[in-house]
Amino acid sequence: MLDRIEAFGRIAFAIFIFFLILKTVVEPLAPLVTILFVLGGTIASFRHSLTGIMSIGGLALYLASWPAVATYGTWPGMLVWMIGVILWFAALGLPAGMLPQRASIKIT
Secondary structure (H helix, E strand, O other), X not given: OHXXXXXXXXXXXXXXXXXXXXXXXXXXXXXXXXXXXXXXXXXXXXXXXXXXXXXXXXXHHHHHHHHHHHHHOHHHHHHHHHHHHHHHHHHHHOOHHHOOOOOOOOOO
16 A cells, blocks of 8 residues: 555656756747747738738737826726637638628620
């Protein structure tokens, strides 16, 4: 019975050390990964002009949420943040078939 408890303790300690090392290695890279993800998503949204405008508008609202929190309080700032994030994600996930299409004249 004591061997099982000791084995469990060693496994738990090894898992703790693994996550501690993972945290110290990966955590400093988190801002870089976030910037690359947002930049890649924003650039990919410029396939159509409407999604590009939505993406830039969503990022602008997201950035404006910090001064809004400082000026108006937490909940109005959260509302601005939520609208910006939803607008940005909508620009990334909007299928091309849902975008307004130009009228084309087919000459037969």
